[in-house]
Amino acid sequence: MEESQPEIIYSDNHILVASKPSGWLTQPDQTRTPSLEGFAKEWVKSQYNKPGEVFLHAVHRLDKPVSGLVLFARTSKALSRLNEQSRNQEIERIYWAEVEGILTHKEARLKHFLIHGEHRALVGKEGDREAKLAVLNYLVEQFNSHTTFVSIDLETGRYHQIRAQFSAIGHPIVGDKRYGAKLGGQDAIHLHSWQIFFEHPVTHEELNFKVEPAFQRSGLR
Helix, strand or coil, X not given: CCCCCCEEEEECCCEEEEEECCCCECCCCCCCCCEHHHXXXXXXXXXXXXXXXXXXXXXXCCCCCXXXXXXXXXXXXXXXXXXXXXXXXXXXXXXXXXXEXXXXXXXXXXXXXXXXXXXXEEEECCCCCCCEEXXXXXXXXXXXXXXXXXXXXXXXXXXXXXXXXXXXXXXXXXXXXXXXXXXXXXXXXXXXXXXXXXEXXXXXXEEXXXXXXXXXXXXXX
């Protein structure tokens, strides 16, 4: 069963790390769908007894059906420094996913050119208009009878990258009907932001956080 409420994993005066359940937005939109940012702002108001508007900005986002860790900046200085780390690919995020079928390679590097389409990423080719290089590395962690569990390290951060790339090789993420999955439901897909590693924007301490996915609670190293 999927988590129903977010969890605040860590907070100080500069940053906040929270775990987003499937079905929640990272940031609010015009709908009434609950957002992790809204939840975290209310938590900060209560926890720190802060009047007025709370500054809280996501350094990266997760798709609505994806669960896991999200890093927020609590000050504009922290946001600027974390954005720079992100641009320099110094923030490492490891994902955990269950994909359909049995992957034949223990580990591999996937490279595609993706185009941001209407509510989905389209696989194109090098030189296509608006196509951007998408690269990830995966490691097979364990198998079920009809699925494979993998850990994923992104080299790039493209729109729907993991979902589109695994679909492109014939192994869509369980539950991801948008990208051709036959197994699982529609509200939650089996993709989870599992670990995050980064340098604290003020203290420069090396930080790492890990949260296990709701859809797979065994076999994590």
